[in-house]
Amino acid sequence: MKKIMNDPENIVPEMVAGLVQAYPQHLKQLPDTEALVRHDEASMAGKVGVISGGGSGHEPAHAGFVGPGMLSAAVAGQVFTSPTPDQIYAAIKAADHGKGVFMIIKNYSGDVMNFDMAKDLAEMDDIAVKSIVVDDDIAVENSTFTQGRRGVAGTIFMHKVIGAAADQGASLDELATLAQKVKPNIKTIAVALSGATVPEVGKPGFILADDEIEYGVGIHGEPGYRKEKMQPANALASELLNRLKAEFHYQAGDHFALLVNGMGATPLMEQYVFTHNVMDQLAADKVNIDFTKVGNNLTSLDMAGVSLTLFKLADSKWLQALQYPVDTIAWTQK
Amino acid sequence: MKKIMNDPENIVPEMVAGLVQAYPQHLKQLPDTEALVRHDEASMAGKVGVISGGGSGHEPAHAGFVGPGMLSAAVAGQVFTSPTPDQIYAAIKAADHGKGVFMIIKNYSGDVMNFDMAKDLAEMDDIAVKSIVVDDDIAVENSTFTQGRRGVAGTIFMHKVIGAAADQGASLDELATLAQKVKPNIKTIAVALSGATVPEVGKPGFILADDEIEYGVGIHGEPGYRKEKMQPANALASELLNRLKAEFHYQAGDHFALLVNGMGATPLMEQYVFTHNVMDQLAADKVNIDFTKVGNNLTSLDMAGVSLTLFKLADSKWLQALQYPVDTIAWTQK
Amino acid sequence: MALTLENTLNWLHGFDQVIEAKKAYLSQLDTPIGDGDHGNNLARGAAAIEAALEKNKPTDLTAALKTIAMALVSKVGGASGALYGTAFLEMAKTSQKTQALPDLLAAGLAGIQKRGSATTGEKTMVDVWAPVVTAAQAGELDQAVVDQAVQATKEMQATKGRASYVGEKSVGHLDPGAVSSGYLFTELLKTGVDK
């Protein structure tokens, strides 16, 4: 393992320090935490705060999405490990401007439990907190025999839609209702070409052969649903789209937003080729893609691969929310 | 080699197709070329056109920097291979709105010769063309015994400064003068952790051992100045900063812009850690960093590593140019 | 069978040492069915417990358990941080009323179940805590109970926690949280509190 780092135990604090040094116009670090809040205090006045976070290793998520029109604050846990309740609570306090705080959580037991504990702490201080648990990864069966589906890259669409609504003055209850409506319309599926190496572990979480890929891998290297020989981009696109089609039963004339997300080590060149194949296939099905985003948005350290998210724009306001102005490190739009 | 692609011979046209499908609001493809021009025609009216380009494999450069405030058009050659003069000429024609066209070229023989040929073609059609050849890579000795220094990631600062000036109405001559002034103030040096694999070649251009790095590698895998054992991020930062310091002889109170550029396979987490170490060391030298950008801006396919660019802000207008509004796929700023 | 300030400190010192020693093994157990961090997570917690006990120097059992809980809650992260943290927090609360080991462990288990809503048979640390509590309440807690409980998680299919995402493939692997809980109770027994 070669990684640009110093002591692996300090990789998260050093990363957070780098973020704040590089982008003081966007972020402020809360004292004694790895929680980052918007530099622009005024943009939060009188609005519900929106926070998110989780383990580190998914950069630019989540701090890269903190700013006007999106998150109020983000909390960075250790690599692939939920942040602790005290840190989440610090973010809640910083994000609260009298209207309460909405938390966007990815469905992992650690995240759910630690954010829940933080909510308990906040409620003891009379801060109103509501939350949504995003579970967009269709690779995992959605049965009572699991913890439910995992929350992965589609979460950034939730950040964007909720962030836009909060910026426009939606109440905490309205955000909770909106999030519940949006949630079943965001679905994601990934393919991995290589495993990610957690700095403190020093070797990949899983190993694929030189000609092997794995469908359905999670953002911490959780196993997927099938390994097979490497396929052309076009075939990868078909496989992943077929899975999404089986979920959405999409039809000619349907409207979607599309996210092609690089897992960390896959160059943009490959992501654009993949996007091309995906969009051609969707066009053949006469599905409308009204919004597209391509790039490393919610990564898995140095994993090679991509994930594909479709967000069914069942309500035209959701497209407006995606197009709403935003000013963060990783997503800026006029 | 596992890459998300179809036929490697078609990787560039498929990538360009994906770009245009994903971002029609930013880019238009010129017929029968891999040249991309701003979607927003009106933003170019009455202004000097600014074009750039080069071999592909450096994404998001160069198409990712096409838009109001930056490039008018970009030309994508085959992977690591200069685009051909006919395609460059098509970009010149699309970028020309009566005030001429300024070309930003990276110092590689292929690029220089093909852009020169395109200029010959344009001048036969009475389009005024001027250009700058950026040579920011200090890894290579700047002697008469080489083709001069290579043009690498610092070029995007040139795109930004020239793009801002063009947008504010600078003439072709003014842009040429500005570019000449800016050029010696941009300097870059890289460290590679692994080599890049050209899709059609199928194996890495160079191979580093599991614990080995190479300083000074170029963006096409051109050899650097020293191989050694992997070092902590802090030591990498010192090595690269010492080289830059020896060039700039910077002193307490100097003002710089900073670019930390990922080579393609290096996660943002590592880039932020490296940024932190770099900025701490610059702060210790009491050097002011007035502008910072971190991320994959001018990559080398799937190479792991980073490059470090310092841009001496000898004229305060240059900082304003960096901060000037821009609206492209990869660099958006209000 | 009661916890005291002294045996609790011995207990946790022992646990912290084992965790540090078994850090790599625990993360390795977490690799096929999880995300490979359980050992690193707990090692951060173990170091934090040592530092906090050193710094706070608690003078009664409740203070000690609370110090331990807060160290876990604020340093471990992940599922196990919230779970172990809640367990020790509930034990601290209960210790104000009783110091009886079975009651304290039962309070810890209740905390884990409140936080994670897992029952037995779901291949989690609950599968170690629950039989240990039952045995302690019956006055029959010994190393065999602990070892059997840990081993039993091997053949279970996970339906809670990250391992549930692996589905059937979780069968055949020990649960990392069960193994670390096994260390916790092994160290408890070493203090002789059950004698």
Add this chain to the structure above:
Amino acid sequence: MALTLENTLNWLHGFDQVIEAKKAYLSQLDTPIGDGDHGNNLARGAAAIEAALEKNKPTDLTAALKTIAMALVSKVGGASGALYGTAFLEMAKTSQKTQALPDLLAAGLAGIQKRGSATTGEKTMVDVWAPVVTAAQAGELDQAVVDQAVQATKEMQATKGRASYVGEKSVGHLDPGAVSSGYLFTELLKTGVDK
């Protein structure tokens, strides 16, 4: 010693086949001292020449040379595209006045030097073109001249082109553009134009 439509077509067909066959080798030569694409670059050009000659069916030498030049210019890219393209464009221009081989090759060389401003000894294709032109002008062009010129690039240190970035390390490697130029002249000789 004159180029005709017929021997030029034979010449280029031969060249295109060799390039396709030697594509991997040429890229391999370009790896230690360049960016490993010279074979792929020229293979695109070779295919384009074949396609363009097939499509345009030129009926005189000038048209043939121009077709070849445009195919190279628009498909090869990189340094070699501009250089080979300019060489054939200059040969096309000159062929309107003379079809004598030495004059045409000299025009090609002049084009390469105008475009790339390299002289001999800089480890580029000029180090093959220049001795070939000299020999042709003296009526002494044969395979030995070509082979010697190519081999001589091995011990040179590059001061032009991408290989110049390697500095001293370029010594000991054949120059890829010199090798491909060697193929060009080898195929030229095979047409018997020198007889």
